[in-house]
Amino acid sequence: MDALPLVLDLIGTFVFALSGASAGVKRGLDLFGVLVLSFVAGNFGGITRDLMIGAVPPAAISDWRYLAVSLPAGAVTFGWFSGVNRLQSAVLLFDAAGLALFAVSGTQKALAFGLNPAMAALLGMLTGIGGGLVRDVLVTEIPTVLRADLYAVAALAGAAGLPRVASAQAKGRIVVGTWGGDYARLLNKNIEAPLLIKDGWEVVQDQAGDPERRSKMLAEMRLPRGTTDVQGLSAINMFQMHDAGSVLPIDYGKLKNAGNLLPAMKYPYGVGHIYSGKVGVYNPKIITTAPVSYKDVFDPKQGNKVGIIDIQYQYTMVCAALAAGGKVDDLEPGKKLLLECKKAGMRIYPTNEAFAQGLKSEEFGLGVMWKARVVQWQNAGISVTSMTPAEGALAYVSGFVIPKNSPNKEGAYAYLDAMLDKSAQEAFAVDMGYNPTVSNAVVAPDLNKRIGFTPDEIKKLVDLDYNYLNKNDVALKEWWDKELKG
Amino acid sequence: MAATAQTHFQSDERPTSLLSATTLVGPATVFVAAGLLVPLAILFRYSFDKVDARRIMIETFSFDNYVKFFSDPYYTGVLATTLRVAALCTVVCLAMGLPLAYVLARTQSRFKNVLIMLVVLPLFVGNAVRAAGWMTLFGSKGFLNVTLIQLGIITRPLQIMFTEGAVIAGIIAVNLPYMVLTLQSVIEGINRNVEEAAFSLGAGPATMFGRVLLPLSLPGILAGTILTFILGMNAYATPVLLGGPKFKMMGPLVYGQFQLNNWPFGASVAFVLMTATLTLTATANILIQRRFRR
Numbered sequence: 210m211d212a213l214p215l216v217l218d219l220i221g222t223f224v225f226a227l228s229g230a231s232a233g234v235k236r237g238l239d240l241f242g243v244l245v246l247s248f249v250a251g252n253f254g255g256i257t258r259d260l261m262i263g264a265v266p267p268a269a270i271s272d273w274r275y276l277a278v279s280l281p282a283g284a285v286t287f288g289w290f291s292g293v294n295r296l297q298s299a300v301l302l303f304d305a306a307g308l309a310l311f312a313v314s315g316t317q318k319a320l321a322f323g324l325n326p327a328m329a330a331l332l333g334m335l336t337g338i339g340g341g342l343v344r345d346v347l348v349t350e351i352p353t354v355l356r357a358d359l360y361a362v363a364a365l366a367g368a369a370g371l372p373r374v375a376s377a378q379a380k381g382r383i384v385v386g387t388w389g390g391d392y393a394r395l396l397n398k399n400i401e402a403p404l405l406i407k408d409g410w411e412v413v414q415d416q417a418g419d420p421e422r423r424s425k426m427l428a429e430m431r432l433p434r435g436t437t438d439v440q441g442l443s444a445i446n447m448f449q450m451h452d453a454g455s456v457l458p459i460d461y462g463k464l465k466n467a468g469n470l471l472p473a474m475k476y477p478y479g480v481g482h483i484y485s486g487k488v489g490v491y492n493p494k495i496i497t498t499a500p501v502s503y504k505d506v507f508d509p510k511q512g513n514k515v516g517i518i519d520i521q522y523q524y525t526m527v528c529a530a531l532a533a534g535g536k537v538d539d540l541e542p543g544k545k546l547l548l549e550c551k552k553a554g555m556r557i558y559p560t561n562e563a564f565a566q567g568l569k570s571e572e573f574g575l576g577v578m579w580k581a582r583v584v585q586w587q588n589a590g591i592s593v594t595s596m597t598p599a600e601g602a603l604a605y606v607s608g609f610v611i612p613k614n615s616p617n618k619e620g621a622y623a624y625l626d627a628m629l630d631k632s633a634q635e636a637f638a639v640d641m642g643y644n645p646t647v648s649n650a651v652v653a654p655d656l657n658k659r660i661g662f663t664p665d666e667i668k669k670l671v672d673l674d675y676n677y678l679n680k681n682d683v684a685l686k687e688w689w690d691k692e693l694k695g
Numbered sequence: 696m697a698a699t700a701q702t703h704f705q706s707d708e709r710p711t712s713l714l715s716a717t718t719l720v721g722p723a724t725v726f727v728a729a730g731l732l733v734p735l736a737i738l739f740r741y742s743f744d745k746v747d748a749r750r751i752m753i754e755t756f757s758f759d760n761y762v763k764f765f766s767d768p769y770y771t772g773v774l775a776t777t778l779r780v781a782a783l784c785t786v787v788c789l790a791m792g793l794p795l796a797y798v799l800a801r802t803q804s805r806f807k808n809v810l811i812m813l814v815v816l817p818l819f820v821g822n823a824v825r826a827a828g829w830m831t832l833f834g835s836k837g838f839l840n841v842t843l844i845q846l847g848i849i850t851r852p853l854q855i856m857f858t859e860g861a862v863i864a865g866i867i868a869v870n871l872p873y874m875v876l877t878l879q880s881v882i883e884g885i886n887r888n889v890e891e892a893a894f895s896l897g898a899g900p901a902t903m904f905g906r907v908l909l910p911l912s913l914p915g916i917l918a919g920t921i922l923t924f925i926l927g928m929n930a931y932a933t934p935v936l937l938g939g940p941k942f943k944m945m946g947p948l949v950y951g952q953f954q955l956n957n958w959p960f961g962a963s964v965a966f967v968l969m970t971a972t973l974t975l976t977a978t979a980n981i982l983i984q985r986r987f988r989r
Contacts, residue, residue: 298718420954427751427956453749519940559940570836679748686955691769694941 217310218255219278222269224307226251226279229344230286231293236348240287246344247283248276254339258315258332262322305363312337312367333368334361382411383620386426386440389416391641396441399636404627410620419446426612430455435614438621444481444606445523448675451478456610463622466629469647473672479610480625483634483643485581486602486662486670487524488595495574502599503532506575507546513554516573517547518564522689523678524603528577531600531671538677540685547693557694568593579605581642584659597662601669607643742962752959760963770948770964774971777945780859780934781927784866788874788923789916791867796878797908801887814875822869826936829865830856833937857939865933870923877922881915882908917983921976928972 229250233243252269259267269275286293315336319329338354338361345352354361383405387393393416401412415422415437422440429435430453442450450456456478461467467475474481489506491499495514500506506515507529517525529550530536530543547555556573558564561582567573569591580602583595609628611621627633634645638652642660645652652661662670678685742760744752764770799810817825832838835852843849855861885908893903909916931946938944945968952961 296717298715302718302721418954420956424751424953424956424958449748557940559935570834572835682748683746683955683957690943690951691767695769695772 215274218314219274221307221310221314222251222255222275223278223282224304225254225311225340226282227286227293228304228341230283231290231297232344232348232350233283234286234290238348240284243287244280244283246347247286248279249347250340250344251275251279251282252340253343254311254336254341255315257339258319258336261332261335262319262324264318264322308337308364309367311340312364316368330365330368334364337364337368381409381617381620381623382413383439383617383624384413384415384437385624386415386417386422386437388419388441392441395637395640399633399640400624400627400630404630404633405623410623412624419443423450426450426455427453429612429614432614434616435612436616437612438615438617439609439611439624441482441607441609442479444476444479444604444608445673445675445678447476447479447608447610449679450610450612451476452676452679455613457613457615457618457621459611459625460622464626464629466626466631466647469631469649470629471646471648473604473670474606474608474646476608479608480629481606481608481646482628483581483608483637483641484604484606484646485579485643485660486597486604486666487528487577488580488583488602489598490568490576490578490583490593490595492568492571492574492592493594494592495571499594499596500575501596503528503577504600506577506598507532507543507550509546509549509553511550511553511575513556514574515550515554516556516558516564516567516576518561518576518578519557519559519694520561522686523673523682524605525577526685526689527603527673527678528598531598531603537671538674544688544692551693565589565591580662581644581660584642587659597666601671602662602666604670604672606646608646738962739966741958742966744959746957746959748956751956760960761967763960764963764967773943773945773948774967776859776943777928777968778971778975780863780866780944781924781930784863784870784927785920785924787863787867788870789920792871792874792878792919793916796875797882799875799879800882811876811879814872814879817868818872822932823936825868826865826933829861829868829937833861856937857942859938859942861937862930862934862942862944865937866927866930869930869933870926873926874919874923877919878912878915881912881918885911913983917980921980924976924979925972928968 226247230243230247232250233246238246252267252275255269255275256267259265259269312333314333316329316333318336319332320326324332342352342354385396385401387396393414397412397414405412417425419442422437423442423446426435426437426440427450440450440456447456458477459475459480461470461475464470464480470480474484489500489503491506493499496511508515526540526543526547527537528543529547530540533542533546535542551557556567558567561578564576564578565586568576568586577598578595580595580597583593586593609625611618611625615621629647631647631649631651634647634650635652637643638645638650638656638660644661741752743756743758745755745757745759747753795814799807799814802810804810830837833855834840835854835856837856839855840849840852844852889907889911890903893907898906929946930944931950934942934944935947938947945964949961949965949968952958952964955961
């Protein structure tokens with residue numbers, strides 16, 4: 210049993226045990242009687258259910274924790290009845306909560322033992338009301354549930370809601386962690402709707418920025434069941450999650466389309482979905498001599514005609530390092546160069562969008578950006594040209610990983626396979642301007658000229674040193690915030 | 696008789712009232728405890744941990760994060776900027792809000808409700824949207840610069856966006872309604888007769904304001920000041936959007952640390968901010984009340 214249902218079950222047991230003990234004290238039973246009543250009220254519903262579905266010995270007897278929760282409730286009530294009684298309305302509130310918890314956990318267990326949903330709901334109700342029923346019988350009262358009919362109905366209603374939720378899951382639900390906005394929309398349009406939902410999969414998107422989703426993955430790591438089946442991340446973040454031990458190694462044998470995947474996009478811990486490269490961008494009206502390298506872009510002589518983007522600090526620093534003769538794992542020369550550029554008047558824009566706005570209003574005319582994004586800007590009428598730098602363009606790869614505790618791994622592989630499908634890959638090239646990661650996708654020649662790279666350029670694509678960047682991320686960002694921006 | 700009443704009171708009435716009190720206060724208490732206090736306590740514990748790229752953080756107990764904050768001029772600078780901006784905004788809000796609130800409170804106009812609605816109206820628009828409005832006004836090709844260039848007053852656009860001035864203007868615009876509404880409700884509760892009594896005894900407007908209106912409206916001024924100061928200290932959207940990447944206040948700093956997955960340092964910055972805000976408002980509260988108690 211997962212931790213949460215167990216905790217809920219134990220809380221429910223405690224609350225019902227309180228109600229049982231109160232009934233005992235009111236009837237003047239001795240300590241033993243009160244303890245018996247507390248155990249019975251807390252556990253009898255569950256015991257009956259377990260006997261009926263054949264889960265023997267019942268959890269309430271085989272698991273010491275149920276007893277450990279029930280007896281203190283009885284003892285406290287016996288020793289301090291006035292206090293517990295004064296809190297009666299609070300206890301009533303908890304009683305309702307306990308009822309709900311029991312109804313749900315009871316139904317869940319019955320479903321897990323293969324009962325049909327209707328009977329599972331009835332058993333859920335029995336779990337909820339059974340304890341109270343026996344409690345009232347033992348103190349010779351007509352059971353509350355039989356008099357106040359709403360009680361059982363409430364339990365039944367709570368229980369009946371669950372099979373529907375659970376049965377939807379049984380058909381196969383895939384939960385996809387993704388950024389919101391265009392990417393999420395295109396995932397739905399090009400992958401989920403045509404390739405998965407049609408086949409009977411249920412696909413749910415969990416949209417959030419990637420830092421939030423990465424935190425969530427790390428926080429969920431210790432749980433046996435996570436909440437997502439695949440997570441969309443950039444290559445460096447895929448590596449980070451792999452390094453933290455939170456993702457499943459990809460079994461490429463399970464992917465029909467793996468044979469078409471470009472070798473560079475086959476990470477042992479994740480699958481590349483789309484890629485582009487960091488190219489130089491310039492406005493020919495402002496920059497009259499066409500730049501050909503990162504070195505031409507990060508040139509202090511260009512003064513305030515150069516712009517960079519705050520949120521792209523990692524890539525910007527690596528580009529500058531390459532410009533200054535450094536390497537992907539030696540950024541010091543790049544830092545020096547960036548400081549010189551800053552002194553010369555280089556502009557810093559907070560986001561990609563602000564950068565585009567600045568290009569459009571001709572505040573500046575030179576920088577670096579993903580080739581795919583440049584295509585989108587050109588489509589939006591911004592006067593800008595891109596060039597593949599002589600040092601080799603930095604590669605940007607975005608892909609998907611499977612969290613180790615993904616509840617539906619079969620679904621996760623189905624998702625990855627659909628994402629590598631020829632049609633989905635071609636549609637992403639058209640809609641987003643990123644390059645396909647499979648060799649059998651066909652991109653129209655005129656589109657390829659704008660978004661693609663020549664075989665020679667592809668050979669020269671530079672991959673980041675994920676390990677280096679991951680280890681130094683906090684320090685690099687601090688330098689960026691304090692030294693460069695400060 | 697008295698004894699019966701006593702028994703009656705004890706056996707029946709007292710538990711009932713206590714019971715209903717529990718019922719009424721219970722849900723809110725549970726909500727606040729579960730939704731605010733517990734997470735705060737957890738966050739406080741995080742602030743003593745150590746950041747780790749692989750596991751978010753390593754559980755230890757050290758004051759390193761706080762030492763890092765206070766020993767680095769960059770971070771103390773951010774705190775100083777935040778205090779300066781919040782204080783300035785509060786003072787300006789008070790100076791601009793008091794006359795406005797007085798007029799609103801004393802007006803006999805038929806359109807009083809409309810006037811109050813006009814003050815509230817900006818609150819119907821989110822902070823980010825308002826900031827977007829300022830951006831079209833302040834940008835280098837924004838309304839202000841284009842107008843000034845067209846009029847020939849300046850030749851090159853002024854850099855207003857991404858400056859502290861832009862942030863202060865933005866925050867004042869956000870906070871002013873809160874100040875005005877607080878002051879207006881308090882001034883409305885002050886009897887007009889006491890003002891007229893002051894005048895009839897020969898006080899000028901300035902004396903009346905200093906010796907009658909100001910002390911009587913002090914609770915409102917205090918509440919409004921504290922409200923706008925706290926809002927200013929915790930501003931997020933306005934400094935991010937109008938201040939740009941180089942301008943840093945505490946709110947965006949906290950967010951940035953969590954984005955970097957540096958939870959421990961983010962938590963300690965959050966607690967520095969909270970402590971600074973609470974200390975300053977509490978001190979101001981005590982000082983002002985003591986001064987005017989006489």
